Amino acid sequence: MVSLMQTLVIPLLPQLPRLLHTSTANASWVITATLLTSAVATPLLGRLGDLYGRRRLMLTAVVSLTAGSLVCALGSTLLLMVLGRTLQGLGISVIPLGISIMRDVLPPRRLGPAVALMSSSLGVGGALGLPLSATVAQHLGWHAPFWFAAGLGCVFTVLIITVVPESPVRVRQRFDAAGAVGLAVGLVALLLPISKGGDWGWTSTPVLGLLVVSAIVLGSWARWELRATAPIVDLRSSARRPVLMTNLATVAVGFAMYSANLLGPQMLQLPTATGYGQGLSMLQAGLLMAPGGLTMMAFSPLAARMSQALGPRSCLLLGSMVICAGNVLAQLLIGTAWGVLVFNIVNSAGVGFAYAAMPNLIMRSVPVSETAAANGLNSLARSLGTSTASTVVGLVLGQLTIQLGSVAVPSETGIRVCLAIGAAGALVATLVELAIPVRPAPEPPKAPIGDLETITRPATS
Template identity: 35%
Template sequence: MLGSAQRAHHQVTFVVLAASVAAYALLQSLVTPVLATIQEDLHTDQATVTWVLTAYLLSASVFTPIMGRVGDKVGKERMLVVTLVALGAGSLLAALATNIGVMIVARVIQGVGGGVLPLSFGIVRDEFPREKVAGAVGVLAALTAVGAGLGIVLAGPIVDALDYHWLFWIPLIVVVLAAVAAQLFVPESPVRTEGRISVLPAVLLSAWLVCLLVALSEAPSWGWGSGRVLGLLAGAVVLAGVWVAVEQRSASPLIDMRMMRQPAVWTTNLVALLVGVGMYATFGFLPQFLQTPSEAGYGFGSSITESGLILLPSSITMFVVGVASGRLAARLGAKVLVVAGTTIAVVPFLLMAFAHGAVWEMCLATAVMGVGFGLAFSAMSSLIVDAVPAEQTGVASGMNANIRTIGGSVGAALMASIVTADASPGGLPEESGYTHGFAMLAGATVVAALAALLIPRTRHVPHPDEPEHAELAIVAAGTVVGDRPE
């Protein structure tokens, strides 16, 4: 049993990590509902303003695994502070931006904040008692999704009461406090990897991710068969192949390909990709559906604030389930939670596709979505952390988060193409476009549930200091125990 001083230390560390993750997650989605406002204020066009989202996505996708790997080598606490400083600097620049170019640069700098996720998971793995790791990782993982949902909920009230610049000022305040607290209270992790940091793998990783994500982001407007999209996709495939070959031959790889081939890792990453398709596409397109004037034959003519409130149940249920996920994992196993979560998550997409005529139906759908994705997100992060050596926690969890982001890009691009397929130029999409789009997301989530069955079965490995039975451990420690791959 830990002494009270040590428990207090871990609680303070967790609060700092939670604040850091929440601030980053909020910045993922706060600007999504107000792009039109930013477009008007910064005197730009619709095609250019979408880069406020795309630039952030690209930057986060590149820096998330890289910052995790650097943290594994030079120290996670040190890199957490660096990451928070970058996130704060980008937020400050965005809050002060007077033209679209500066805003896009600011969002690129903010994307460095993606490193918060793998670094926080790594710090939990290194510093927390073994029996507390699964619960802490589960809550932090849930916060990433909860924050993304809350960003859409809070954007309207913030803009109505203040203006859109406060979408950056408020996270900036949280980030500054978290950075100071991290420097003062989060101990430097003792676990380090040996060797130098390879530059070529980092360049190749960045190159193929940029090609892939630009192609997916622009495909709905450029056309899936356009030369630019096909060329970028081909470039992504070639560069990814070269990257894998270089990593396999490297004495000090950025990402260990042997680790990525572990059954518990690649299967969990496959599920993460498919879960990302569904969840992030919903956050992007459900508000548009809700805000469509009812005269179109569907939609509710909701304001930004009202559409956010309809999404609020997902954030509430996701957080509640994330908090409880550790205890559930101890009793049932993390694989069971991923299978159950992805199976449950099919239901809300079917409701959105075929039962979207009343507000209460949409509230029910978002609440059920939070339960399903809350279970899946929390358990997936625990599986990754448990499956790899401590010194590879940062890069492994970084790639898992990155793969979810790639899935989100795929889902958003497919959804945009389906929804707008039958729309007249400059007109509203047909209801059938949304029906087919949400049905497609249901199909992707069904595949995610099937993929979850491939995850290796896990069993509980008692911590040396915990009681013999898991139930007694929960009572005695007031927390959870994790799973280990067999």
């Protein structure tokens, strides 16, 4: 459900300026608002989960997502849509919070498969969300996908209350409010120019000014966190080689994955007159891309078994190499719909292996008192990769174009360059992953014993 929110509005994007009576540039805030909120909220809600209960914060995230869906379903103005999408962005925190609960309540033999399945749900929801949203909007109106999302939110709210157990672990520490504000301001100042640089101009005063602000704020924030007794993000723990290399690899994998996700629909929807486009509608392209998400879910049990047998590092390495191979293979298959399908399936299989390994690499390298915050930081790393990929692919395809009548469309050269960049991103991820220790030394609990509270854990089999 959470990943479905990421693709919910994509079929509506061409119509949003008309529907909301605004410009195309202003309508893009519907996407940007969710990106910024999810990036900022994920590490913050993760830390709050460590302090006050991960199930409680998971419920908060789903309720916020549901409320945001209702605002969008009832609203017909840009302001209400941006507000609703901002609330929806909080929902992405469900994934790291859920994985953290699994670590606390599941026995080791069941943890790997459960984490792999939950991680793969990111791809499944994203892949199925595109054709689902397009179909619902086409037959029931543009507000209908948001009503559908609100209904799903209500169902999952009830399921969390009745089925999901609370984590048996608490950390009795104060919430670092100053650190939270610093992280939020720094991330917004960093991600906003990355997202809007194409509209504002990369050398414009707002873009350069925000980048300077982000450097100053994040630098000051890092110094504060290093001195804080209960930081939002334990930078010393995050700087340990297993955690740091995993997060850097996550950025690169997120970049390679999202560049492929952007290129597939482009190749399917470009006019056939180009010689390499397939001329499909948004719905047809979405249906052809959907098997990728199903591939991720199908490969998750295999990825879990591989992680248990050979270690999550090997699983992550395999995933990155498969993603790289998929981008290279796509160079040979440009010009056919089945070629895009094969490219998407191969890429999704690689992403499935990589996503199954990342949380396990993080969790085996951090104390239990920091599980949710550390997983939240890993999700933030993935967001940085996808945001950068969106910007880079947009820049390349916008510069390397051909004229088709009076319209400029991405050229075959532009697509090939983007595929090469995606392959390079996956190759960088592979090289970074080689620096991850095969078996890191166990990390002692970071919080003092007096700061940890353990609730009696229910028996699990």
